[in-house]
Amino acid sequence: MNETSLIRTLQATIESQNKTIEGLREELKRANENMEYLIKKLYGRKTEKTSAIDGQLVISDIELGLFNEAEKEMDSPILEPVPFEEPIKKTRKGYKRKDLFENLPSHDQVFKLEESQQVCPVDGSKFSVVGNKFIRSEIRYVPAKISVFNIYQETYECRTCKNERRPGIFNPNTREPVLQHSYATASTVAWTIYQKFVQSVPLYRQEKDWKQMGFPLVEEIYLIGS
Incomplete structure (x- = not known):
């Protein structure tokens, strides 16, 4: 070598x-x-109540996963250390989010262009409505009432552009969701946070209340959808 x-x-x-x-x-x-x-x-710390100064949450509690912990209100025995095993993420077969909405009233909200905006910016032709484009579903919380709002965009077409083979499909703007890939709205998130950190209501009790109103999994409201 x-x-x-x-x-x-x-x-x-x-x-x-x-x-x-x-x-x-x-x-x-x-x-x-x-x-x-x-x-x-x-x-x-095992208590469900968090320390707060002037309404500010303790950051260390959030880092420990206090908000989405699996909480149980009971007298817990003294825990003995156990060997650590890496958690395995389990998936549920046949799980469909839409099945969660079958017992909830549903409403459609369609965003439309103003009359003055229904004009093609290229050639000035008036738009024709050709259908609605589904955007997402949201869960909105009203005290003692839960309903589903299905968000659509009204779709417009410029027939002149279509005949001349130019892009001629137009949609109005819709507001951004509170959490991406989630059914959460400002009302549901605000109420969940208020119940948890102001009223000291643990999540398992909140989940029971939501089930009684027709929605079985409260986690779907504030977790980013998978």
Whole structure:
């Protein structure tokens, strides 16, 4: 083996060992994070009420997942440390979000262009309505009442552009959702936060109230949809 081949072999060995060391560092980092999380869960604050100063939430509580924790109001026994096992994400077969709405009243909200805006900016022709484009569904909260609002955009077409083979489909603007990929609205999020942090109502009790009004999974309101 000549000197050049030996140098290349040593360099390859060094690179391989560096990758191994980096991998071990990442594993150690994850292990430390898991240990810190378990210590906080075992010995951290158990009360459902949060400390607040002038209406501001304690950031450490939010970092510990206080808002979307699986809460139970009961006398808990002293927990003994258990070996940590990496959680496995489970999926539900046959789960459809639309099935959640079958017991709720539903309304359609259609966004339309103003009469003065229903004119083609290219040739000045008046638009013709050709249909509605479905955008999303939202859950809106009204005290003691829940309903579904299906958001549509009215679709307009410039027939002159169509005949001359130009793009001629136009839609009005719609407001952005409170949370992307979620059914949440300002009313549902505000009420959930108020109940949780002002009224100290745990999420499992809120979920029971929502079920009684026809909506089975309160988590769907404030979690980003998958």
